[in-house]
Amino acid sequence: MNNLLQYTLRIADSSLILGQRMSEWCSKGPSLEEDIAMSNIALDLFGQANGFYEYASELDGSKSADDLAFKRNEREFFNRQLLEQENGNFGTTTVRNFLHDAFNFLFYTELSFSKDETLAALAAKSLKEVKYHLRHSSNWLIRLGDGTKESNLKVQEALNFLWQYTGELFEMDDIDNKILALEIGVDNKKLKDKWNEIINSTIEKAKLNRPEDGYMATGSRKGIHTEHLGFILAEMQFLPRAYPDAKW
Amino acid sequence: MQNGNTDHIWQLLNTIPDPEIPVISIIELGVIRDITFSERSYTILITPTYSGCPAVKSFTDDIRKCLKENGIRNFKLKLVYSPAWTTEWMSDATKKKLKKYGIAPPSNTVICPQCNSKNVELISEFGATACKSMYKCLDCLEPFEFFKCI
Numbered sequence: 005m006n007n008l009l010q011y012t013l014r015i016a017d018s019s020l021i022l023g024q025r026m027s028e029w030c031s032k033g034p035s036l037e038e039d040i041a042m043s044n045i046a047l048d049l050f051g052q053a054n055g056f057y058e059y060a061s062e063l064d065g066s067k068s069a070d071d072l073a074f075k076r077n078e079r080e081f082f083n084r085q086l087l088e089q090e091n092g093n094f095g096t097t098t099v100r101n102f103l104h105d106a107f108n109f110l111f112y113t114e115l116s117f118s119k120d121e122t123l124a125a126l127a128a129k130s131l132k133e134v135k136y137h138l139r140h141s142s143n144w145l146i147r148l149g150d151g152t153k154e155s156n157l158k159v160q161e162a163l164n165f166l167w168q169y170t171g172e173l174f175e176m177d178d179i180d181n182k183i184l185a186l187e188i189g190v191d192n193k194k195l196k197d198k199w200n201e202i203i204n205s206t207i208e209k210a211k212l213n214r215p216e217d218g219y220m221a222t223g224s225r226k227g228i229h230t231e232h233l234g235f236i237l238a239e240m241q242f243l244p245r246a247y248p249d250a251k252w
Numbered sequence: 253m254q255n256g257n258t259d260h261i262w263q264l265l266n267t268i269p270d271p272e273i274p275v276i277s278i279i280e281l282g283v284i285r286d287i288t289f290s291e292r293s294y295t296i297l298i299t300p301t302y303s304g305c306p307a308v309k310s311f312t313d314d315i316r317k318c319l320k321e322n323g324i325r326n327f328k329l330k331l332v333y334s335p336a337w338t339t340e341w342m343s344d345a346t347k348k349k350l351k352k353y354g355i356a357p358p359s360n361t362v363i364c365p366q367c368n369s370k371n372v373e374l375i376s377e378f379g380a381t382a383c384k385s386m387y388k389c390l391d392c393l394e395p396f397e398f399f400k401c402i
Contacts, residue, residue, distance in 0.1 A: 037386065125334030128333075129333045129337075
């Protein structure tokens with residue numbers, strides 16, 4: 005597969021899968037405002053995914069954006085493993101999104117300088133939205149961490165569990181390196197210092213402890229996932245697979 | 253009406269209301285970036301306010317309908333992402349319309365559209381649509397929406 009197509013799909017898949025997770029909160033939010041907020045974030049992510057899929061479809065030349073989203077299996081999805089992790093309680097979702105929003109904010113900031121005009125435009129657009137997402141998840145992390153004993157415990161547990169999925173964010177494989185060499189892609193390794201600054205200062209305000217780096221999960225760049233992705237796809241892809249010509 | 257008069261197209265599109273905020277037109281919202289004419293066909297460049305804004309589908313359908321009703325058959329709509337939409341494109345006149353409608357217009361200071369107080373409190377970063385957040389005025393106690401600056 006063409007490197008640029010693969011690179012674009014990774015971004016699109018990450019937006020789609022996190023969007024799908026956020027949409028699971030619709031009608032189940034802890035308050036009406038949060039329900040609306042999470043559905044809005046899901047919409048932003050679907051919109052971003054759509055932009056990247058449309059571009060991927062152009063690069064692919066035969067599959068439509070919908071084909072890419074709905075007619076690939078687990079091993080053909082390249083979203084970051086962190087994003088397929090279960091919503092858990094509201095604290096788990098907050099921690100997962102916060103860890104990723106901080107990364108995504110830095111990633112899109114860099115990608116907006118890409119030599120590829122389409123990726124740069126999509127990144128600049130997405131960045132505006134991700135800034136809000138980061139502010140939203142940071143504020144909640146602080147409120148929950150510096151809240152009650154119970155809320156502090158819940159977000160600390162989530163942080164300890166999800167930490168193992170943060171290593172992958174900063175990996176660089178052959179495709180990343182090739183796309184970086186063309187000045188199209190982002191050097192993920194270089195994002196780590198700034199990410200640490202955001203994470204550390206927010207964790208401190210939230211009165212939480214930064215987990216030690218231990219085992220780090222990896223593999224999404226090769227299509228390797230945790231058990232959760234299959235269930236997400238089963239729900240998300242059911243309708244277009246059962247009724248391939250359905251239109252609405 | 254396939255004579256290449258793009259001003260006429262701008263005028264027609266200015267009659268299409270924003271699907272969520274009907275007091276302003278899609279032109280005033282700033283989502284129509286350019287209209288060009290070549291080879292007997294108009295090209296209309298559209299940019300979304302937010303990537304996932306459901307209104308985009310709604311107003312692109314409205315544009316097609318409006319142009320067809322006015323006898324314009326040869327046109328295409330093209331979605332562009334750069335430059336990204338910004339509330340800075342909104343004119344002062346448009347902001348006044350928003351305020352009159354009860355939505356605090358985009359600004360560095362959030363002001364209650366009912367009583368003009370600056371003594372306001374954020375309720376939620378997100379409102380009924382992606383482009384708005386929710387506030388409460390601490391003077392007149394009315395809740396209101398604020399059009400976010402992006």
